[in-house]
Amino acid sequence: MIKLPFAEYREAEIREYEGHPLINALPPINSPQATAKMLARLPNVDDAEKVLPAHIRRHAMMRILDQFLYPTKSHLQLEQMISGMIRRGYLSRNIAAPDYHRNLDDVAHTDFSAIFRNAGNEALVSSVIGCSGTGKTTAVEAILRSYPQAIFHPDYQHCQLVWLKVECPHDGSVKSLCTHFFRAVDDALGTDYQALYVKSRSSAESMLGDVARVSALHSVGVLVIDEIQHLEKSRSGGADKMLNFFVTLTNVIKVPVLFIGTPKALELFQPTMRSARRAAQFGSLDWGRFARTENTGSDEEWERFFKRLWKLQWFEHATPLTHEMMDLFWEYTQGIAHIAVALFYLSQVRAVVAGREAIDRVLVTKVYQEELAMVHPMIAALRSGREETILQYADLDVPREALRVQSALQEAPHIPVVRGIRTDAEDSMRDRLITILVQMGIGEDIAPVVAEQALEEKPADDLFSLVAHIKNLNEKNETTAKQAQPKRDKRTLLDPVYVDDDLRLIRQEDPEKSYQSLKSRGTVIDLLAYI
Template sequence: MIKLPPAEYREAEIREYQGHPLINALPPINSPQVTAKMLARFPNVDEAEKVLPAHIRRHAMMRILDQFLYPTKSHLQLEQMISGMIRRGYLSRNIAASDYHRNLDDVAHTDFTAILRNAGNEALVSSVIGCSGTGKTTAIEAILRSYPQAIYHPDYQHCQLVWLKVECPHDGSVKSLCTHFFRAIDDALGTDYQALDVKSRSSAESMLGDVARVSALHSVGVLVIDEIQHLEKSRSGGAAKMLNFFVTLTNVIKVPVLFIGTPKALELFQPTMRSARRAAQFGSLDWGRFARTENTGSDEEWERFFKRLWKLQWFEHATPFTDEMMDLFWEYTQGIAHIAVALFYLSQVRAVVSGRESIDRAIVTNVYQEELAMMHPMIAALRSGREATILQFADLDIPREALRVQSALQKAPHRPVDQRTQTDAQSSKLERLIAILGQMGIGEDIAPIVAEQALEERPDEDLFSLVALIKKLEEKTPAQPETKASPQKKEKLRPVYLKDDLRLTRDDDYEATYRNLKKSGVVIELSAYL
C-alpha cells in the first residue's frame, strides 16, 4: 500500500457540503482567474541557450511540445464541470454517515447482471467531444492533477480515490477495460486488485460487478474514460453493454463518469434520445478547435494563443510577430492547437539548423509541405468547410450535419415565410443536400454544382424529391453518338456560377469591369507601393 497524504479538512463553501469529509478534504473551489493561472504552462527560454550550437539548441526547443499549455475558455468551463461532478457525486456517499457501511453492503450484493439490461438515465454522466489534436486529454490531465489523486482519512480508516483516468482499449473489449481499471487502481493505491479480480475465466459481467464494488469501497470521485470512440469497434452489443454499465455505476453508486472522445464517439449516443441524454446529464462540452470570424479574420482566443506561442523563440534576435504569419499558421493548421505547436517547433528547428536564425514564410511553408504532409487531407477538409468532406475523417470536427441528415430528409410542414426566412431556408437546404450527395459518393467538386442546379430547377421540391431527381439523372445511360439517320438536338449548356465567381465581375463597359476587379481585390493600385 502506497503511503497516502492524510486528509486536511476545510470549511465547506456551501451548506450542502457541510459534514462531508470526502468533499471538505478537497482543494478549495477555484475561481476562473485562479484556474487560468493554475493550468497555464509556459516553458522557460534561457538567454544562455540562444547562443548554443544548433544541434543542442533543438533539444531545448522540445519544451514547446510538452511544456506549453495556454488556457482558454473551454479549459475554464471544463474545470468547473469536473469540480461540480466530483462534489455532487459525493453528496450521497458520506463516510461520516451512520448508514455508509450499510450502503457498501448493498453494493456488494447488487445483481449488476440484471441491472445492465435496464440501465436508468438519471446519472452524473458527461462528455468532452472534439477533434484530435485540440488538447482534450492534456487539459483534463492538467485539471485532474490539481487534485490529489488519493487521500487517506485516519478518523474513518478510509482511502479516498478522488479521480481515476482509464483509457478505453483499442478492441473495445469490456474485459480489457476492466483490466485497465484495476491496473489504474493499483498504480494509485499500491493495491493488487488486478491479480485478485482479473482471471482468464472471469466473465465480463462478474468483472463489472467487481469494478462497481471497488469504486464504492474507495469512494472514486470521478471516473474518466478516454478514447471512448474505441467502443464502436467492439463486438455486437459490447458498446451498449458498456454504456449501460457506466450509467448503472452512476445510478447505483453515484460515481460520476466523464467520457472523452473524437466526434466518432457521437455515434454511440445517437441510437436513442435516452442514450443521447446520458452523455449530457452534467453538461457536455464541445471541445472545438480555435475559431475565426469572417469580419475580423481572427478570433481573439486564437490571436492570444498564437502570440503567446510566438514568444517561445530560441534566436538571439526574435522574429517579430505579424498578422500575416498568424494568418499563414491558421491556413496550415485550421486552428488545431497541437498542429500549430508542432508546426512552430519544426519551423524553428529548421531555421536554427539551416543557419537562418529567423522564421519566415518560406520556412513555414516548406515545413508544412514536407514534414506535415500526412495532415494535408485533413487540413484541406477543414479548410473546405463542407460537412460531407469533413465526415470522411472520423477524428475531425463534430459532424453536426450528420446529426441532421435524417431529419433533413423529412419534408417540413408548409407555412408562410418572409423573403429573408425563405432565403435562409434555401441556403440551409443547399447545405443539407450537398452533405447527402457526399454520403451518396458524389465527389466534393461535383456535389455543390449538382445541388445548386437541382435547386435552381426545382426550388420548391423537398430533399427526398431532389435526391431522387439527381439519382435518376446519375443512373441514365450515356447518349448514343449522333448519326445522320438519328440527329439529336444538343442541349444548350448553361454556366453555373459559384460564390465570388470572377465571371460575374465582367461588364460590357471595360471601365466598369476594371472597377469591379479592383473592388474585389484582383487588381491592386501599384502607385501606392512606388
C-alpha cells in the same frame, strides 16, 4: 505500499457540503482567475540556451511540445464541470453518515449483471467531444492533477480515490477496459486488484461488477474514460453493454463518469446515452478547434494562443510576429492547437539547424509541405468548409447536428489575464512600435529590444509618446557621445630647420627627378661599379 496524503479538512463553501469529509478534504473551489493561473504552462526560454549549438538547442525546444498550455474559455468551462461532478457525486456518499457501511454492504451484494442491462438515465454522465489534436486529454489531465489523486482519512480508515482516468482499449474489449481500471487503481493506491479480479475465466459481466464494487469501496470521485470512440470496434453488443454499465455506476453508486472522445463516439451513444447527455446537470462540452470568422474579435482566442506560442523562440534575436505569419499558420493548421504547436516547433528547429535564426513564410511553407504531409487531406477538408468532405475524416470536427447551444454554465466569463503574460493590447502596441522603429531606420534585430525597453520605462504612454521617448533617448545618446569625444590638443606649428644636403630639400627641387638628384649627390650608390 504507497504512502497516501492524510486528509486535511477545510470549511465547507456551501451548506450542502458541510459534514462531508470526502468533499471537505478536497482543494478549495477555484475561481476563473485561479483556474487560468493554475492551468497556464509556459516553458522557460533561457537566454544562455539561445547560443548553444543547434543540435543541443533543439532539445531545449522540445519543451514547446510538452510544457506549453495556454488556457482558453473551454478550459475554464471544463474545470467548473469536473469540479461540480466530483462534489455533487459525493453528496450521497458520506463516509461520516451512520448508514454508509450499510450502503457499502448493499453494493457488495448487488447483482450488477441484471441492473446494467436496463440502465436508465442519470445526470452524472457527461462528455468532452472534439476532433483529434485539440487538447481535450491534455486539458482534462491538467485539471485532474490539481486534485490529489488519493487521500487517506485516518478517522474513518478510508482510502478515497478522488479521480481515476482509464483509456479505452483499441479493440473495444470490455475485459481489457476492466483490466486497465484495476491496473490504474493499483498504481494509485498500491493495491493488488488486478491479480485478484483479472482471471482468464472471468466473464466481462462479473468483472464489471467488481469494477463497481471497487469504485464504491474507494469512493471514486470521477471516472474518466478516454478514447471512448474505440468502443466502435467492440463486438457482439459490447459497446452497449459497457455504456449501460457506466450509466449504472451513476445510478447505483453515484460515481460520475466523464467520457473523452472524437466525434466518432457520438455514433455510439444510443438514445439512452443521448438523453443522459441532454439531462446532464453539468452539461456536455463540445471541444472544438479555435474558431475564426470575419466578425471582429471572433478569433480572439486564436490570437491569444498564437501570440503566446510565438514568444517561445530560442533565437538570439526573436522574429517579430506579423499578421501575415498568423494568417499563414491558420491556413496550415485551421485552428487545431496540436498541429499549430508542432508546425511552430518544427519550423524553429529547421531554422536553427540551417543557421538562419529566423522564421519566415518560405520556411514555414516548406516545413508544412515536407514534414506534415500526412495531415494535408484533413486540413484541406476543414479549409473547404464542406460538410460532406469533413465527414470523410470522422475524427476531425464535431458534426453539425452535434452542435448545440451551450448552457448557461458553459458561458464562462472572460478569461482573466494571468500575471506574467503580456496582454493582447500590449502585444499589439509592441508590434506596431517595432514596425515604426524599423521604418525609422533602426535595425530589425535591435527594434524589438528598443521597443521592450520603451514599454518598460513608459508603460502608460501611447504609441506616439513612445516614439518621441525613443527619439529623445537617441538624441541624448548622440549628444553624450559627442561630449565624450576627446578634445584635440591645439599645437603651434614651428618653421622647419634644414641641414646641408637635406633629403627634404632634394625631394622638393623636382619630385619627378628625385632619383637622379639623389644619385648625383652620391646618396644613391651604383652597386654595379663594385661587382
